[in-house]
Amino acid sequence: MTELFVLIEHRKGEIRDISFELLTCAKKIAEKENLNVTALLLGSKTDQIIDKIKNYAHKIYLFDDPVFENFNSEIYQKNLSDIIKKESPLLTLIGHTAFGMDLCPALATELNIPFSTDCLNLTFEDKKLKVTRQMFDGKLNTHEILRENPSYIITIRAGSFPAVEGNFNAEIVKLSPKETTEPEYRKFVEYIEAAIGDVDITKSDVVIGIGRGIREQENLEMIEELAASIGGVVGCSRPIVDADWLPKDRQVGSSGKIVKPKLYIAIGISGAFQHVMGMKNSDTIIAINKDPNAPIFNEADYGIVDDLMKVVPILKEKILEMK
Amino acid sequence: MDIIVCIKRVPQTAEAEVSIDSTGKSIQKDRLTFDMNESDTYALEEAVLLKEKFEGNITVLSLGYPDTDDTLRIALAKGADNAIRIKAENFENPDAFQTAQILKSVIKTINFDIILTGCIATDDAYSQIGVTLAELLEIPHAALVIKVDANEQRTHVHRELEEGLIEHLDIKLPALLTILTGINEPRYASLIAIRRAAKKEIQQLGKENIELEDLVINSVIEELYVPPVTKQVEILTGSPSETATKLAGIVKEKGLI
Ligand SMILES: Cc1cc2nc3c(=O)[nH]c(=O)nc-3n(C[C@H](O)[C@H](O)[C@H](O)COP(=O)(O)OP(=O)(O)OC[C@H]3O[C@@H](n4cnc5c(N)ncnc54)[C@H](O)[C@@H]3O)c2cc1C
Ligand SMILES: Nc1ncnc2c1ncn2[C@@H]1O[C@H](COP(=O)(O)O)[C@@H](O)[C@H]1O
Numbered sequence: 001m002t003e004l005f006v007l008i009e010h011r012k013g014e015i016r017d018i019s020f021e022l023l024t025c026a027k028k029i030a031e032k033e034n035l036n037v038t039a040l041l042l043g044s045k046t047d048q049i050i051d052k053i054k055n056y057a058h059k060i061y062l063f064d065d066p067v068f069e070n071f072n073s074e075i076y077q078k079n080l081s082d083i084i085k086k087e088s089p090l091l092t093l094i095g096h097t098a099f100g101m102d103l104c105p106a107l108a109t110e111l112n113i114p115f116s117t118d119c120l121n122l123t124f125e126d127k128k129l130k131v132t133r134q135m136f137d138g139k140l141n142t143h144e145i146l147r148e149n150p151s152y153i154i155t156i157r158a159g160s161f162p163a164v165e166g167n168f169n170a171e172i173v174k175l176s177p178k179e180t181t182e183p184e185y186r187k188f189v190e191y192i193e194a195a196i197g198d199v200d201i202t203k204s205d206v207v208i209g210i211g212r213g214i215r216e217q218e219n220l221e222m223i224e225e226l227a228a229s230i231g232g233v234v235g236c237s238r239p240i241v242d243a244d245w246l247p248k249d250r251q252v253g254s255s256g257k258i259v260k261p262k263l264y265i266a267i268g269i270s271g272a273f274q275h276v277m278g279m280k281n282s283d284t285i286i287a288i289n290k291d292p293n294a295p296i297f298n299e300a301d302y303g304i305v306d307d308l309m310k311v312v313p314i315l316k317e318k319i320l321e322m323k
Numbered sequence: 324m325d326i327i328v329c330i331k332r333v334p335q336t337a338e339a340e341v342s343i344d345s346t347g348k349s350i351q352k353d354r355l356t357f358d359m360n361e362s363d364t365y366a367l368e369e370a371v372l373l374k375e376k377f378e379g380n381i382t383v384l385s386l387g388y389p390d391t392d393d394t395l396r397i398a399l400a401k402g403a404d405n406a407i408r409i410k411a412e413n414f415e416n417p418d419a420f421q422t423a424q425i426l427k428s429v430i431k432t433i434n435f436d437i438i439l440t441g442c443i444a445t446d447d448a449y450s451q452i453g454v455t456l457a458e459l460l461e462i463p464h465a466a467l468v469i470k471v472d473a474n475e476q477r478t479h480v481h482r483e484l485e486e487g488l489i490e491h492l493d494i495k496l497p498a499l500l501t502i503l504t505g506i507n508e509p510r511y512a513s514l515i516a517i518r519r520a521a522k523k524e525i526q527q528l529g530k531e532n533i534e535l536e537d538l539v540i541n542s543v544i545e546e547l548y549v550p551p552v553t554k555q556v557e558i559l560t561g562s563p564s565e566t567a568t569k570l571a572g573i574v575k576e577k578g579l580i
Contacts, residue, residue, distance in 0.1 A: 011484070071490075074463070096450075098484040101442075102466040105454035109420075114541040117451045131542075134550070135447050136336040136350060140343065143545040185463045185495035189479070194487030206579060212337075230580055242505035248487060255483055263579050270337050284577060286570065287556070291338055300556045302573055310563040311570075318571035323580050 003089035004035040007080070008043075008053060009099050011071070012191070015049045018095035018156075020163035023056035025122075025156055026093055027166050033124055035090060039170065040083065042068040042076060042177075050172060057170045063177045073103040074186045078179040081110050088151045091129070096155035098255075108153040114146040115153040120160045129154075137270055138295040158254070159277055197249035199233055205262045206232025209252050209279060212239045213268020213289065213308055220245060223267065226316045229323075235259060235279075237269050253278035268308050271296025288312070324377035324475065326370040327430060328403065329440040329452070330385045331360045332394040336446070348544045359394045362441030366502040368509040369471055370439055371402035377475070380404045382433055386425055387411050392525050400512035400520035413530040419447065420541035423455040428533050430460065437478070438499040442467050453501035464499040465492055469506045 006026045009016045019039075026037045039057040043049060044066045053060065063079055084092060084107075094100040096118045108115035114129075120141075121132040129146040131154060146152055182188065201207055208227045214220065220234070227234045235252045236245075252259055253275040264282035268289065269275060276299055279285070287300035288308050297303045304311055334355040344351045359367075370381045383398040385391050386409040395406035409429060411417070417425060430438065438460075440453035450466075457464030469489070470481035473496070482490040483503055512520070559566045574580055 011488075016485075098467050098482065098490075101450050102454065102464075102482070105451040106458040106464065109423075109455050109458040112539075114420075115451075116542055117449050130545070133448070135547070136334070136341050137445060138550070139336060139341045140350070140547045141550045142547050144542040145545050146542050147540055183463075185498075186465070187493040189491040189493050192481070192489040192491055194489070230574065238504065244508075251487075254485055256487060258486070263574065263577070286573075291340075292558075293340060295550070297556045297558075298550065298553055300554070302570065303556045303558045304566045304570060305558060306563055306566060311567050314564050314567035315570055318568050319574060319580055322571050322575045 002033075002035050003038050003087055004030050005084070005089040005092040006037065006039050006057065007092065007094045008039050008041045008049065009095050009097060010043060010049055013045065013048075015052055016095070016097070017163070018097055018158050019053065020056065021158065021161045022093045022095060022156055023053060023166070024163050025161040027056070027164075028161070029091065029122070029124075033090070037168070038089070040080065042079060044069040054170045055168055056166045058168050060170045060172045062172055062174045064174065065177050065180045067180045067182055068177075070188045070191075071099050072182055072186060072188050073099075073106065074183050075179060076103055077107045077110065079177050080107055082178040083175070084111055084113070084151065090151060092151070092153045094153065094155045096157045100155045104153055104155045111151075111153075113151050113153050114149050116144060116146060117155045118157050119154050120157055122154060134273070138272060139293060157273060159273075159280070194248065197247050199249070201233050201235045201250060201252070202257055202259050204233040206230050207235045207252070207259050207261045207264050207279070207282070208232050209235045209237065209264060209266045209269055210240060211237040211267065211269030214240070217243070217245045219309070222312055222316075226312055226319075229316045229319045230263075232261075232263070237272075237275050266296050266300070267312065269296055270294050271299060324373055324379040324436045324473070325434050326373055326379065326381045327433060327435045327438045328363070328367050328370045328381060328383045328398070329426060329438065329456070330363045330367065330383050330394060330398060331441070331444050331446075332357050332385065332387050332391045333360045333444055333446040343547045347546050350547070357390065357394075359397060360441050360444050362443060362502055362504050364509045365504050365506050366439040366441050367398055367401060367403065368507045369502055371510070372507060373437065373471070373473060374402065377473075379436070382407060382435075384426065384429060385409070386414075386417070386422055395525050396520045396523070397512055397517070399523050400516040401510060406523070406525045407528060408525055409528045409533070410530070417538070418540055418542050419449045419452050420455060421538045423452045423459060424538055425533070425535070426452070426456055427459040428535050429528060430456070436475075436496050437473070438462075438497070440499065440501050442501040442503045453499060457499035460499070462497050462499055463494050464501070465494055466501045467503045468500045469503050471500065471506070
C-alpha cells in the first residue's frame with residue numbers, strides 16, 4: 001500500500017504536541033486516499049515516545065542512535081532523504097515549527113520533491129495536491145496546487161488538526177540509520193533555557209496583551225494602569241519585545257509564553273497565528289483594534305473597533321467605577 | 324567578510340484593507356504602501372554589524388519590480404555597498420521555489436562568506452526561500468537566528484525555538500542564516516546617507532544577464548479568498564465612552580472585577 005510518512009518531533013526526550021496533530025492529519029488523509037500511516041522516529045531512548053504514538057500509526061520506522069537525541073537538520077536530512085528516496089511515500093508531513101522550518105525546504109529541495117510550507121489543510125484532487133495557506137498577515141487564505149509528482153512534502157501549522165487518538169497498533173520496524181556522525185559543518189552545542197523574569201504571566205487570571213498598535217513606548221503606562229485596575233498583568237506581542245519595550249518573558253505566542261487566563265484583552269494586536277497560538281485557549285478574549293478586518297477578531301468573544309488611545313483610558317475609569 | 328543580504332519589497336498589510344483583484348489570484352496593490360520586509364531589515368542590520376567588525380563588502384539582492392530600487396537605495400543608505408535588482412518583469416509570477424533558483428543563479432557569480440535572508444516574507448509567509456537557497460548552493464544553514472557570533476571561518480549562532488528555548492549551533496562558513504526579528508536594533512538611514520545613496524547605481528539584471536538552469540515551479544496559486552469566520556465575535560458599538568462602558572460591564576458580569 002502507498003505510504004504516508006509523518007515525522008515525529010521531540011525535544012529533550014519529550015514528544016511534542018505537533019506530532020499528534022500531524023498523525024491526526026495523516027489519519028484523515030489516509031482514510032480518504034487508502035494509505036498506510038508510517039511514523040518516522042529518529043531518536044535515542046525512544047520507548048516512551050513509541051508508547052505514546054503506537055495507537056496513531058500503522059507502522060513506526062525507528063532510527064535509534066544517540067546522534068538523534070538532539071535535532072540537527074543536517075543529520076536528519078541525510079537519513080530522511082534516504083528513506084524517502086527508497087520508499088517514495090505519496091506524502092511526508094512535517095510540523096511547521098522551528099524544527100520543520102529548518103529542515104523541510106532543504107530536504108525537499110535535495111530530493112527535488114515539490115513542497116509547501118505552513119499549510120492549514122490539504123486535499124488530493126485528481127492526484128494533484130491542493131493546500132490551504134494564509135497570506136498577507138493572515139488576512140487572506142489561498143488554495144495552491146502543487147506540481148504533479150509521485151511524492152510531496154508539506155509542513156503543517158500547529159493547531160490545524162486537534163489531536164484525536166487512533167486505534168492502530170503500530171508495527172515497529174527498526175532501521176539502521178544511513179548516517180550517524182554529526183557533520184563538522186553544523187554542530188549542535190547546547191540548549192539554552194529562556195531566562196526567568198520577575199512576573200510569570202502564565203499565572204495571572206487576567207492578561208492585557210499589547211501590540212504594535214501602541215505606537216510609542218510612553219503609551220505603555222496607560223496599559224499598566226488598565227492592568228492594575230483589573231488586577232491583571234501586561235503581556236505583549238513579539239514586536240514589543242523586539243523593540244525592548246518589555247522583557248522577553250512577557251511575550252505571548254509560539255516563541256514566547258502560552259497563557260490561558262480567565263480574561264485576555266488584546267490591544268493593538270493584529271492576531272498573527274504565532275501570537276494566537278499563545279492565547280487562544282483563554283476563557284474570554286476581548287480585542288480592541290482599529291482595523292475591523294484584523295484576524296484577532298476571528299479569535300475574540302467581544303471586540304471594539306476603535307482607536308485604542310481613545311478607548312483604553314475610558315475603560316480604565318469605567319472599571320474603577322464599577323469595582 | 325563578504326556578505327549578501329536578500330531583500331524583498333512587500334506590501335504593508337497589517338493595518339490596511341486588503342482586497343482581492345480581478346484575477347482572484349492576487350491583491351489590489353494601488354492603495355497599499357510598500358516597504359522592506361520586516362525581518363530583512365534585521366538581516367541587513369546584522370550584515371552592517373558584521374562589516375563593522377570584520378570589514379568587507381555587503382551586497383543587497385532582490386528579485387523585484389522597478390520600484391524595488393527605492394528599497395535597495397534605503398539599504399545602500401544603511402550601509403550596503405552594492406545593490407542588485409533582478410528584474411521581476413522578466414519572469415512570470417515566480418513562486419517561492421523559482422525565486423530561490425533565480426537568486427541562486429545570481430549569487431553563484433558573487434563572492435561571499437555569509438548570506439543573510441529574512442526568516443519570513445510577510446506577504447506570502449512561506450518561510451522557505453532562505454533554507455531552499457542554502458540547499459541549492461550546497462552550503463550549511465541555520466533558520467530563525469537571533470544571535471550571530473562569527474569569526475572568519477565559523478560562526479556560533481543561536482536559533483530561537485518554541486517557548487523561548489534557544490538552540491546553540493556552531494556552523495562552518497560560507498553559510499546561510501535566516502534572521503528573526505529582534506536580533507538587533509535596525510538603524511535608521513540618515514538624510515545625508517539617503518542623499519548619497521540616491522546617486523549610487525543599482526545594478527539591473529535581466530534574464531539575458533543571468534545563467535539560468537531550467538526553472539522548476541513547485542506551486543501555483545489557484546485562488547485567494549477571505550478566511551471563513553471560525554468564531555462569532557460580538558462587536559460592541561458606539562462612541563469610545565459607550566463601548567468602554569459596555570466592555571467594563573462584561574468584565575464585571577464575568578466576575579473578573
Ligand atoms: C518564527 C516566528 C515566531 C514568532 N513568534 C511570535 C510570538 O511568540 N508572539 C507574537 O506575538 N508574535 C510572534 N511572531 C511575530 C508575528 O508573526 C507577528 O509579526 C506579530 O505577532 C505581530 O505583532 P502585532 O500584532 O503587535 O503587530 P502588527 O501585526 O503590526 O499589528 C498591529 C495592530 O495594531 C492595530 N492598531 C494600530 N494602531 C492602532 C490604534 N491606534 N488603535 C487600535 N489598534 C491599532 C493595527 O490595526 C494592527 O492590527 C513570530 C514570528 C515568527 C516568524
Ligand atoms: N523576491 C525576493 N528577492 C530577494 N529575496 C527574497 C525574495 N523573496 C524572498 N526573499 C528572501 O527570503 C526570505 C524568506 O521569504 P519567504 O520564504 O517567501 O517567506 C525573505 O525574508 C527575503 O530575505
